[in-house]
Amino acid sequence: MSSSTPSYAAVLRAPHARRTFGAALLGRLSYGIVPLSLTLASAGATGSYATAGTAVAGFALTVSALSPVRARLIDRYGPRRALPPMAFAYALVLGALALLTARHGVPAAPLVVLALAAGAFPPPLGPVMRTLWSDLVPDRRLLQRAYSLDTVAEELLFVTGPLLAGLIAALVGPAAGVAVSAGLVLAGTFALVSSPVARSQTGTAGAADPVENGPTPRRSRGGSFGGLGRPVVLSAGIGTCLGALGLLLVAFAAHRHEAPAAAWAEAALSAGSAVGGLVYGSRSWRVPGRVRLPVLTAALAMSLAVAGAAPDLYALAAVVGVAGLFVAPALTTAYLLAEESAAPGARTRAGAWVNTAFNAGSSFGMAAAGRLIGRLPLAWCFVAAAALPLILALVALTRRARGEEPVRRAGCEDPTRRARPEEE
Structure with missing residues (x-):
């Protein structure tokens, strides 16, 4: 083991790194806020924690199940073409959820359906950012630093996100936390795709798909x-x-x-x-x-x-x-x-x-x-x-x-x- 690896500051000094990473973190903060906000808003709107749990579980299920599909679209068409439609659709459904849960006596069925639909569209900002790190810091000694920084930052987002959700719920209402999540993902996604390093990723559309x-x-x-x-x-x-x-x-x-x-x-x-x-x-x-x-x-x-x-x-x-x-x-x-x-x-x-x-x-x-x-x-x-x-x-x-x-090529x-x- 050696301590000669360049510093975290060197990672952030890479061209466009701070801008791209900051944009990704802004959008990813949405994912730290939305679970608790959606739980509180659903419970308040329906008067049932069972319904709230079903809605949030359905949301999480579709987020996880369709994650490889969304990532496949990113690889095929590039972040600039694939991320904005996802962000628009995700924000639109979250906005509908915020409006629905802003009132009381909401039926369970439309709430659960909207939660399931929302989980289909979250733009995969974390995987995209980790892909972009490989281009931002082509020196492989820096890539481990970049990934560590990314993982720690994501960990902190999922600590601060629920705190922000609780604060928004106390000051305004839990439905406002759902709406804020929609705004954050839109702002972060469009800031990310405007980065020069994201614009350079054009995807593999028209080429052979490298993964089955x-x-x-x-x-x-x-x-x-x-x-x-x-x-x-x-x-x-x-x-x-x-x-x-x-x-x-x-x-x-x-x-x-x-x-x-x-x-x-x-x-x-x-x-x-x-x-x-x-x-x-x-x-x-x-x-x-x-x-x-x-x-x-x-x-x-x-x-x-x-x-x-x-x-x-x-x-x-x-x-x-x-x-x-x-x-x-x-x-x-x-x-x-x-x-x-x-x-x-x-x-x-x-x-x-x-x-x-x-x-x-x-x-x-x-x-x-x-x-x-x-x-x-x-x-x-x-x-x-x-x-x-x-x-x-x-x-x-x-x-x-x-x-x-695995067998490696001679000399590798x-x-x-x-x-x-x-x-x-």
Whole structure:
């Protein structure tokens, strides 16, 4: 390991980097505000938390299920042509939801239908931004820094977003939070596509499509075969672990009659993730990314497995904070491996598959934890939540130890090795 990697300031000094990154963050803030705003607005409009939960779950389902489709459109037609129609459609449906939920006595059916429709259109600003980083910072030593910065910033957006949603709900009303989300995504998307680096991405329309129908094995830009499977599978495992953790923290706190204190453990996880991501991105690693990712996943899982044995909430927050140190580094590495594995015209889809796998795993983990709580001692629920990502990580490490890594072209090192920084 070496500390010779250029600074985060060097990432932001790249031509058009601050403008492009700022625009993407503005639009992505919408995704931090809308879940809580939509939940509160739906519950207030219908008088039913069950309906609100159904609407938000339907929204999340279509967001995740159609994410690869939206990313495919970006790869095919380029951000400048594909993003604005998505942003318009998404903002239009959110606007309709805001108008609908601004009053009381709203029927459940139109609310759920609109929520499902809204989830079909969110422009994939995160995957697009990670694709653009590859062009903004072609020096591969800087790309890890850029991805770490992006992951940490996204983490902070999903911490500040609900706070803003709560503030808007208190000052104006929850429906206003839905409307603000629509405005943010429009402003951020159009600022992003006006960036010179986004305008240079023209897509692959008219050319052969480099990806089939998902994260199936294929030959990547670096000559490796099947490189996308590992980051996708391990991202699903990480999502499973963290999805279950959110519910387990609430159960742990409620068992001690301090349910609101679960927020402190959540904050510790986010703080640990931010610190871990910034430190991780500041280093150049000699160990290949295909080894780092399962190691980081295993470290996260083992940390959370012991969290349930904490004697009180203070100890729990400390252990969860330590576990958080591995979250952003693991996701950063997953995105780096996905970017490296993708053909030139499929980079947005590669990142979107990592996102989709993480979100699907998170939903599964939360559902599984809900069924386990009350049937197993709570400490064992934490162990069960960590089991899947730990098994996946150990399988990945075992396969590498047996020499089942992708074959590389003669003379080509692993693209994440420091020995070939231009390929990192």
